[in-house]
Amino acid sequence: MGAPGEFNLAALARYGNDFLAEVEERVEEGEWVKMCMQCGVCAGSCPFGPDWEHSPQKIFMMIRAGKRDEVLASDSMWMCTSCYNCVVRCPRKLPITQIMHGLAAYAHRLGLAPKMQPTRRWSLLFWDNCTKTGRVNELKLTLGLYFMDGIVAGFKQAWTLRNIGLGMLLAKRLNPFELIRGHECKDKAGIHRMLKKAAEIEARKRGFAKP
Amino acid sequence: MADPKYAAYVCKGCGIGERIDADQSAKIAEKEGKIALVRQHEFLCNAEGVALIRSDIEKEGVTHVAIAACSRRAKTEAFEFPGVALARANLREGVIWVRPDTAEARETTQEMADDYVRMACAELKKMKVPAGNPETGRSKRILVVGGGVSGLTAAVEARNTGYEVVLVEKQAQLGGWAAKLWKRIPEREPHAAPVDTGVQALIDAVTQDAGIRVYTNATLAQTSGAPGRFKASIAVESGSTATEEVGAIVQATGFSLYDMNRLPELGAGKSPNVMDQAGLESLARKAAPKGLPIRRPSDGGEVKRVVFVQCAGQRDDTGKHLPYCSGYCCNTSIKQAMYFKDANPAVDTVVIYTDLRVPGNGEDFYRSAQKKGVTFTKGSVTGVEASGDTCRVSFRDLILDEDASIEAADLVVLATGQVANAGVDIDNPQATDANGTKPISILNLDYRQGKDLPKLSHGFADSHFICFPYETRRTGIYAAGPVRRPMDIAQAKEDATGAVLKAIQAAENAELGRAAHPRSGDLSFPIVQLEGCTQCKRCTVECPFGAIDEDEKTYPVFNESRCRRCGTCMGACPVRVISFENYSVDSVGAQIKAVDIPDEFSEKPRILVLACENDAYPALDMAGMQRNHYSAFVRVIPVRCLGSVNTSWIIDALNGGYDGVMMMGCKHGDDYQCHFVKGSELANSRMSKISETLKTMALETERVATYEVAITDIKRLPVLIGDYAKVIEKIGLSPMKGFA
Incomplete structure (x- = not known):
């Protein structure tokens, strides 16, 4: 682009x-x-x-x-x-x-x-998160959303939802180790090649400059 | 005719036998009704019952039959006895079905049934078998006035049905507006592009048909007569006059475009590049057949941008321009935008509209234009300014709610509407039409009511708009096409086909001496006893159909073939000298008098209901079918139209001790539903004057009430009757009982 x-x-x-x-x-x-x-x-x-x-x-x-x-x-x-x-x-x-x-x-x-439009920022967050490894890392995505408006706001949000987080942890719906190194798609490179190809096709169809 | 012989039959089927005492009803017919032959039957409308009546007619010489069974609207085929007068007492829909089946209701239900038997016997005595109109005309040719698409279609359709046609066209050529178009809006799948007008084929079909006599450059100098024997004097170009006898007339005189010069604010007259839709058609006809693009009239320059202004001088609420929508112009602008887009997609075409209205399959056509890239902008144009060879179109964007403009429009096309060519306004012959011109008469009728068809609204020719669109108030003359309401080619063709078939029916009925619509086939006609006439002219003035002329001494002259048999003249006549053989002041009056009126202390009021047989009476019947109960104190008499109600009936009823009179007629006013157009309105205005009479009789004004009733008022009618019965209960029984 x-x-x-x-x-x-x-x-x-x-x-x-x-x-x-x-x-x-x-x-x-x-x-x-x-x-x-x-x-x-x-x-x-x-x-x-x-x-x-x-x-x-x-x-x-x-x-x-x-x-x-x-x-x-x-x-x-x-x-x-x-x-x-x-x-x-x-x-x-x-x-x-x-x-x-x-x-x-x-x-x-x-x-x-509009630069600060929340939906636009969230969309970017999601896209980067998802395309990096080919899988959505929910923990990182959630934390990214919490801290989107700064550190104080992030901690406040996390504190408000602490019980839900704890519950999820106990129910094994939330793995804290994902924060260090999340699970990835088997063929990460393949996903990246596929996305690149899709961007090329879109550019060709819509008359955009080559990505 | 031999001496009349009366017979009455009381049916016990459909539960009548269980609910009422048929022996008693039969005895009443014999003793009070003075009927010589009275029979009871278990199931009168079955083959055996009908055969019984037939055999009495044949062997006993019965001429008058009263049937006490179901409504006169039921079993009409079984109880059809040609040449025999027939009265029906409605014991099923009118009595047992509207009354609860309880012990305490039994007495009043029986009284109701007995009264209906009395009424039927009384009516029967006053009836004659109608002989039919002797003044028949035999011509079945159809005169078509106007040679545009409507007129040509009417002529072709009449020929296809086997009738000869005389066609009169004012212009030198046939084809009307359609012949001036380059292409027309498609009427068949896929509704995607403009198509050939097809008008040449229509013209050829008419000119090559030996059964159609065409007069061009001709007008009607005079039209006289009646259905079956109209005489048309046709003034032709040479100055001579041809006379044609015809059976019926289709007026298809079309429209003029609203004059765009009345719209200077939209740039009309300021630049040759501002034109109406006809102007663009003529540009297209010059350029397109040669394969050339349409060019700017001012300098012959290339057209890059065209703006179509919808509703130009239409749907105007300021009173300055046409108040109505002409209905065809959105499709026409779409078609004209396609003239440009189909030739060169690079031309920018914008249609500025407030509401896009595309009747028929226009939605598909509209979609096709959108696919082709015609831009549709919802807005109202405020001004068109010409500068040099282009124009600036200013408008209010109605979606974004802001002022906007389109610059450098090479052409601006104004969608002006249709103004009917409907002749003079017979109520105000000096009036001008919407274009400010004073119309000349088209039909030149020699009727006392005026030279042309009455106008309905906005200058369009008469039409029974809500119920019977082709019917006018001049029997045998039918309006078709844009002369009766704005429309496009497809609608005009359909309209012309419908109208010409009505014209054929009128001519056929006229030959047999029968009425035309809506009492089609009725052989009765008004008979006037001139020796009693006071020349008051009420009948001639009030006849909605212009059927009655006046002679030199202002006596009425009835034209039976023009008459629709509504009886409005009978209702109007203050000296009661107009009657029909089977429906007269006497035949209804006798029914009113036949009812047994209980005395003042009985607590049994009697309410007379005069119900229009077209809407109110069927609604009452249907109330019965749905077992919606109502008061046992009403006695219903069906009337041909509320307009036929003679005030003497009301006075007689009140003098005779009735406690109230309910009159049920159709909706009147601008959106009237009266089959006879003015009947219910006239009845209403006559009744508004009756309160004076009531006061002189020392009676309460509530004793006469008029209601507008529709055929769908099945649930409302029992409630109305109940409410009225309460009113009577409140004001008390009439003090007039026992004097008659």
Whole structure:
């Protein structure tokens, strides 16, 4: 992946102000955006509806209106919890959840996603944790989440949940030695090769620079 | 005709025999009803029972039959005896099914049954077998006014059914608006792209058919007569007049586009690049057949961006423009956007809409346009400004709730709507239409009620919008296509087909001297005793169908073929000289008088219910079928329409000691459901004046009540009756008992 700023400038140079075309080519399921008929059922179905800045309906309208900066810097698509209510209800059968995640990933790739957005940070934490060994190290992931906002906040969180942790330890659902050297996938190198290949394919399909 | 011979039959089937004393009812028919031949039967509608009646008709010479069994709406085929007058006493749906089967209810239930038998016998004595309208016309040709898609389709469909057609078109060419289109909205799968209009094939089918006489450059100078014998004087280009006799008329005079010059705020007239949808069609017809792209009219420049403005001068609530949606324009804009996208996907096409309305299979067409990359923006356009060869379109984005604009639009297409070409407003002949022009008459009818069809709303020609869309208030004249409501080609074709079939039915019924819809097949017609007439003109004014003209001395002249047999004239007549052979002031009056009125101290009130036979009476029957009980104090008489209710019935009933009168008719007003359009409304206004009469009789105004009832009011009606019975209980029994 090239430097984010560079990548954004390249995208701008390629699509100019035709943001819809950019979304159609580069965002996962982006070719569906033009099929939205603005009924608003997605906005009404979303359990997080009141907490978003822009509903999916508005996001689609903004994409068609060419509001590139506003869409990509929005934290709306990061708020999606993947409940799929909108996908089930959309009369036009748009894969709205997938589009939301596609937009989020694309905004992140461009470096335009809101830096401190908690979902974005959590996603990165999870991705690094998971891809390193090919397996999720739950202890490290949990601790990473606890200490995401600093040491004091981390200890506070750990203290609040101490009984649950203890219980898990006694039930052998939590192995403290994972902290030192977690278990790994048998063919770690193979996983890494696979991820690299997937990134290559994505870059080729979406017209990104080679990773 | 030989002397009348009366017979009455009391059926004991369906539980009637167990619930009421049939011997007593039979005795009442014999003694009080003075019926010579009275029989009881266990199961009257079975083959044996029907054969019994038939044999009495044949061997005993019975001419009038009263059947005390089920509702007049049930077993109509079994109890059909041609040439015999028939009265029915409704003992099943009207009595045993609406009464509880208890010992204490038995007495009042029996009284109810006895009264219905009395009423049927009394009605029977006043009935004659209708002979049919002698003033029949024999022409079955169909006159089609208008040679657009609706008119051409009507002509072709009439020919397919085997009827000859006379087609009159004002323009020099046939085809109307459709002939001016480049392509049309698809009506078949896959609804993906504009298709050929097919109008040439339609024109060829009409011009090559020897059974269709086509007059182009022609108008109707006068239309007179009635169904089966209309005379149309057709003014042709040479100045001469041709006369054609026709049986029925289809008016398919279509629409004019709303004049876009009334929309200067949307850039109309400011730049040749701002046009209405017809303007774009003409550009497409010039360029597309040669395979050339559509170019900017102002300078012939390349078109890179087109903006379609929906609802231009439509759905306007300020009162300045059309208040309604024309229904076809969203699909048309989608089609026109495809003209560009199909030729060159790089052209930017934006449709700005507030609500995209795509009837029929338009959703598929809309989806296809989205796939092709037509942009749909939900917004309302606030202004179009021309500068140089492009325009700036400002609008309010209704999703993002902000002001926005589209710059450098090469073409702006305004989706203006349809204004009906429906002729003059007969209530206000000087009125202008929505385009500000004063219409000229289309049909030039010589009716006293005016030269054209009445208008329903927004200047569209008459239509019984909710129940029978092709029916107008002029019998034998049917409106089809955009003249009666805004519509597209597919709908207009369907409309024309329906209307022409109604026209054929009207011509056929006229030949047989029968009524047209909704009393199709009815042989009775109004008979007036002119020696009693006071020339008050109420019947001529109130007839909803323009069936009655006036002679030089302002006596009414009935045109039976134009009559729908609703009886509104009979209800209107203050001197009671209008009647039908089987339905008259006397036949209903006799039923009212036949009811046995218990005295003032009996605590048994009698409530007369006059129920419209189209909606209220079936609803009462269905209440019975569902065993929804109601008061035993009501006596229901079905009437053809509440409009046929003569005030004398009400006065007679109250004088005769009835405690209250409930009148049940259909919904009236703008969204009326009255089969006869104005009947229930007229009845309502007549009854609003009855309170004065009640006061002079020293009676409470509550004693007459009018209700709007729909056929679905199966549960509501028993409640209404119950509530009214309580009102009567509260104000007490009528003091008029015992004087009649």
